[in-house]
Amino acid sequence: MKLTLKVWRQKNNADKGGFVSYPLDGISTDMSFLEMLDVLNEELTEKGEDPVHFDHDCREGICGMCSLYINGKPHGPQQTTTCQLHMRSFKDGDTITIEPWRAAAFPVVKDLVVDRASFDRIIQAGGYVSVNTGGVPDANEIPIPKTIADEAFDAATCIGCGACVAACKNASAMLFTSAKISQLAMLPQGQVERKERAEKMIAQMDAEGFGACTNTGACSAECPKGISLTNIARMNREYFSAVLSSENV
Amino acid sequence: MSWVTKTLSSTLGRKLIMALTGLFLILFLTGHVSGNLLLFKGDGGQAFNIYAKFMTTNPAVKILSYLTYISVIGHVIYAILLGRKNKSARPIGYAESGASTNSTMASRNMGILGTIILIFLVVHLQSFWYQMHWGDLPFVTYDGEEYKDLFSIVTFAFQNELMVAGYVIAMIFLGFHLSHGFASAFQTLGLNHKKYTPAIATLGKLYAVIVPILFALMPLYIYFTS
Numbered sequence: 168m169k170l171t172l173k174v175w176r177q178k179n180n181a182d183k184g185g186f187v188s189y190p191l192d193g194i195s196t197d198m199s200f201l202e203m204l205d206v207l208n209e210e211l212t213e214k215g216e217d218p219v220h221f222d223h224d225c226r227e228g229i230c231g232m233c234s235l236y237i238n239g240k241p242h243g244p245q246q247t248t249t250c251q252l253h254m255r256s257f258k259d260g261d262t263i264t265i266e267p268w269r270a271a272a273f274p275v276v277k278d279l280v281v282d283r284a285s286f287d288r289i290i291q292a293g294g295y296v297s298v299n300t301g302g303v304p305d306a307n308e309i310p311i312p313k314t315i316a317d318e319a320f321d322a323a324t325c326i327g328c329g330a331c332v333a334a335c336k337n338a339s340a341m342l343f344t345s346a347k348i349s350q351l352a353m354l355p356q357g358q359v360e361r362k363e364r365a366e367k368m369i370a371q372m373d374a375e376g377f378g379a380c381t382n383t384g385a386c387s388a389e390c391p392k393g394i395s396l397t398n399i400a401r402m403n404r405e406y407f408s409a410v411l412s413s414e415n416v
Numbered sequence: 417m418s419w420v421t422k423t424l425s426s427t428l429g430r431k432l433i434m435a436l437t438g439l440f441l442i443l444f445l446t447g448h449v450s451g452n453l454l455l456f457k458g459d460g461g462q463a464f465n466i467y468a469k470f471m472t473t474n475p476a477v478k479i480l481s482y483l484t485y486i487s488v489i490g491h492v493i494y495a496i497l498l499g500r501k502n503k504s505a506r507p508i509g510y511a512e513s514g515a516s517t518n519s520t521m522a523s524r525n526m527g528i529l530g531t532i533i534l535i536f537l538v539v540h541l542q543s544f545w546y547q548m549h550w551g552d553l554p555f556v557t558y559d560g561e562e563y564k565d566l567f568s569i570v571t572f573a574f575q576n577e578l579m580v581a582g583y584v585i586a587m588i589f590l591g592f593h594l595s596h597g598f599a600s601a602f603q604t605l606g607l608n609h610k611k612y613t614p615a616i617a618t619l620g621k622l623y624a625v626i627v628p629i630l631f632a633l634m635p636l637y638i639y640f641t642s
């Protein structure tokens with residue numbers, strides 16, 4: 168298929184940046200979106216031009232490294248990661264607009280690459296549990312109801328890609344933060360730091376400059392892992408009960 | 417900063433205030449629409465005028481009305497604070513937006529809807545609330561007791577097509593605002609549960625249709641009957 172790519176190019180964070188159009192031919196519908204960009208980059212390299220920079224790692228939908236705001240949607244038209252998006256989702260002759268995630272807390276590094284270290288700092292603020300040293304504990308030593316384990320696991324499938332922030336009209340990180348708080352708050356192992364975790368992770372989320380939640384649901388609709396809005400409600404409960412009852416005056 | 421001010425200036429704290437004031441205003445609307453149904457009574461406004469006097473003189477109602485003023489002001493101030501934070505969270509926007517595929521129009525435009533409702537509110541308060549409290553109203557006497565004839569002011573106001581049209585349009589905006597705000601407030605408060613959330617969502621949608629329609633029928637009824 169024949170395509171026109173409208174790609175955001177930006178030399179570095181200080182550069183203003185802008186769109187550049189590239190015609191592209193001979194793209195197979197079986198290619199993944201990133202393979203299509205590989206073809207473009209090969210052509211650019213052969214011509215001696217700077218290839219388009221974009222993030223990726225596993226290319227199998229599990230690491231959360233790929234991003235890209237494609238035709239007005241994070242990870243493009245399907246509810247999946249960009250690396251798992253295939254060119255059969257597009258038509259011959261299409262113009263595809265590719266932009267980086269847009270958020271003050273995700274500064275552009277170069278072209279389509281953004282710095283998502285703000286997510287790491289939210290995790291560092293409280294997204295951990297204390298464990299005993301010593302011998303390896305038996306598996307299933309602590310009984311956990313199946314429904315709870317499943318729900319915690321669902322929250323834990325968040326890969327930290329940032330599509331929720333990209334999709335949100337307020338660039339809010341509440342879906343991500345709520346998934347990370349939920350996966351621990353629901354399990355016995357997460358109880359020790361429970362209150363402190365909610366308070367600290369939310370304080371960090373605010374400090375990073377993410378917006379507030381309007382409950383539009385765009386995040387969940389675009390999340391490649393389908394993280395549910397119930398996590399945000401749970402996070403709010405965790406936070407309100409933590410600030411009311413923690414020792415942290 | 418104490419923990420209270422720190423919490424109330426966090427994004428979640430601010431959203432808590434939005435949700436609580438919003439829910440209080442929903443309670444207010446429920447009371448307001450129920451009382452004003454007396455306009456449909458067709459008794460020349462007697463029941464309505466008696467009700468209006470009660471609402472402006474009863475001490476318990478006074479407390480509720482002060483809470484309502486505070487809620488309106490709080491809802492507006494915190495909307496501005498949150499709106500500014502949200503704007504600064506995305507200084508550079510997208511060239512293309514697919515927002516219509518992932519969220520409702522009302523949920524994305526609560527600020528605009530709210531602003532229109534606020535403008536309506538100012539006009540509405542000036543037309544009736546201000547008149548009732550400080551305006552030069554004619555008096556009527558029922559059973560030897562004097563009442564301000566607010567009903568005559570209302571019926572006079574709704575002889576004007578523009579006024580009627582303005583009210584009906586404002587109620588459409590109110591409906592959209594409520595269609596998202598009602599359930600959203602519960603979600604913000606963390607009140608989300610498999611058993612109740614679907615019911616809250618349905619109730620919210622019904623509320624957002626029924627209450628604005630009842631309100632909109634009032635000017636229409638008066639316009640077409642008097």
Ligand code: SF4
Pocket residue numbers: 324325326327328329330331332342343346386389390391392393394
């Ligand atoms: S919640 Fe979904 S969209 Fe957000 S970071 Fe996690 S996986 Fe990505």
Ligand code: FES
Pocket residue numbers: 222223224225226227228229230231232233248249250251
């Ligand atoms: S590259 Fe790992 S999820 Fe897309």
